[in-house]
Amino acid sequence: MFNRVNKLLIELPNLEYGDANAAAAVQELLGGKFGEMSTLNNYMYQSFNFREKTKLKPFYDLVASITAEEFGHVELVSNTINLLQKGTTFNGDPDVTPLQTAKDKRNTYHFIANAQTSLAGDSMGSPWRGDYVFSSGNLVLDLLHNFFLECGARTHKMRVYEMTDHPTAREMIGYLLVRGGTHILAYAKAMEMATGVDVTKMLPIPNLDNRAFDQAKKYEDLGYGNVLFTWNNVGDYTDIKQIWKGTNPTSGAQLVVKEGSPKGYDIPNLDSLPEEFAPGIGPEEYKAIAKRLMENM
Numbered sequence: 001m002f003n004r005v006n007k008l009l010i011e012l013p014n015l016e017y018g019d020a021n022a023a024a025a026v027q028e029l030l031g032g033k034f035g036e037m038s039t040l041n042n043y044m045y046q047s048f049n050f051r052e053k054t055k056l057k058p059f060y061d062l063v064a065s066i067t068a069e070e071f072g073h074v075e076l077v078s079n080t081i082n083l084l085q086k087g088t089t090f091n092g093d094p095d096v097t098p099l100q101t102a103k104d105k106r107n108t109y110h111f112i113a114n115a116q117t118s119l120a121g122d123s124m125g126s127p128w129r130g131d132y133v134f135s136s137g138n139l140v141l142d143l144l145h146n147f148f149l150e151c152g153a154r155t156h157k158m159r160v161y162e163m164t165d166h167p168t169a170r171e172m173i174g175y176l177l178v179r180g181g182t183h184i185l186a187y188a189k190a191m192e193m194a195t196g197v198d199v200t201k202m203l204p205i206p207n208l209d210n211r212a213f214d215q216a217k218k219y220e221d222l223g224y225g226n227v228l229f230t231w232n233n234v235g236d237y238t239d240i241k242q243i244w245k246g247t248n249p250t251s252g253a254q255l256v257v258k259e260g261s262p263k264g265y266d267i268p269n270l271d272s273l274p275e276e277f278a279p280g281i282g283p284e285e286y287k288a289i290a291k292r293l294m295e296n297m
Contacts, residue, residue, distance in 0.1 A: 002068065007264025009072045010175045013167045014083055014268050020116075022164035023084035024107035028123035029160055029173070030077040034152040036176075037120065038132045039183075040070035042149060045135045046142050059139060061230075061237040062190055062244070063146075066183055068231035068261075073176060075267075078118035080172040082270055085116035091274045098275035115278035117270070140194050147187040151205040154180050158206065161213060174215025178224045181210055186228060190243050200249045209250065226253045233260050 031037050047064040050056075089111070092098040102111035109125050110116055121127045134145045154177065161173045181204065188199040210216040210225070219225070228244045230237040241257045248255060272279060281289070 002071065005261065005264060006267060008079060008267050009076050009179075009262060009264065010171065011265040012076075012080060012083060012268060013171055014086075015166075015168060016087060018084045018086035018088050019164060019166045019169070020085055020088045020102075020105040020107070020110065022166045022169050023081045023110060024105065025123050025160050025163050026077065026081050026084060026169055026172075027107065027119060027121060028156055029153075029176070030074065030081065030118060030122075031120050031128040032122040032156065033129075033132055034149060034156050035122065035128070036070060036073040036077050036153075037128045039149060039153060040067065040074055041130075041133050042135070042146065043067040043070060045133050046146075049135050049137065051137060056139065058239040058242040059143070059190055059194070061240045062186060062228075063142075065228065065230050065232070065237045065240055066186065069179070069183075069229065073179070076172055076176070079268060080168055081118040082116070083168045083268055084166060085110060088116065089273070089275055111276075115273055115276040140191065143187050143191045143194065147184060147191065147199065150180055150184040150187060154184065154204075155206055158208070158213075161215075170213075170215045174213055174217075175219050175224070177210050177213060177216040178219040182225050182228065185225075185248065186244060189246075193243055203249065220251070223253065225251070227256050227258055229261050230257065230259045231261050235259070 029035050043063050044067045047060065047067050050060045050063065053060045088101055088105070089099050099111055102108055105111070107119075107123075107125055109119060109121075113119070119125075119127075134142070134149075136142055136145070157173050157177050157180065161170060161177075164170070184203065184205070185200065188203065191197060191199050204210075210220050226248050228240055230240065238257065238259065244255050244257050246255055247253060272281075
């Protein structure tokens with residue numbers, strides 16, 4: 001089971017302006033074939049379906065702990081998309097067309113269906129698909145697939161980074177480039193343990209260091225690329241230490257396993273959008289709801 005913490009993995013810049021077309025591009029990093037919904041569900045089902053958990057526990061612990069982190073990645077990208085919609089419409093009488101700017105945006109579905117928030121889909125509006133999940137039951141094949149999936153995700157993050165200079169999008173992408181690189185290395189080391197083949201010699205894919213990206217460089221400098229968390233406080237997944245050990249082949253820094261999870265940062269509050277009828281609760285209704293809540297205490 002999972003324990004939810006009401007925090008984001010990093011602090012996102014919450015600016016007074018957004019970029020709805022950037023939000024459309026960032027959707028690929030959420031619901032695309034190589035997006036965070038895919039990494040989450042691939043690792044989640046592999047962890048659920050894992051055979052010989054006791055005999056192969058370090059590998060199970062690795063996939064299971066990365067699964068928990070991917071929940072946080074889905075949450076982080078979703079909140080980024082939400083902030084990128086900020087200020088793109090205005091409040092007004094329906095006859096003054098307060099959503100008029102939406103018809104010229106790349107993804108009008110953001111405005112029509114979700115009140116300017118994230119979708120479970122890609123940058124072209126196609127829904128995320130369950131057949132993106134690969135869970136073969138063969139340990140080496142699954143690890144190889146995960147390595148490939150993370151490399152593909154890294155490529156897409158780099159390209160979306162180059163598509164927008166919005167600070168919120170770039171902050172999120174910079175962080176995930178570092179964490180995605182950590183997962184790539186983790187699966188490479190797991191394959192070396194399972195087969196004896198040093199896959200780390202292929203890295204980085206693409207052949208560009210994270211420090212080429214300003215927003216990624218600071219997270220590398222802080223050592224975010226050298227740590228794996230267990231996302232658990234009772235010692236259930238500590239055997240990842242048998243895989244995640246030694247030094248980072250890129251930086252030479254020591255690899256570290258930390259029990260638990262990062263401290264986290266506040267989740268941005270989304271203001272009401274009267275032009276979207278969201279949340280659709282006015283001042284008088286707030287008062288009535290507050291009164292009913294107090295009566296039930």
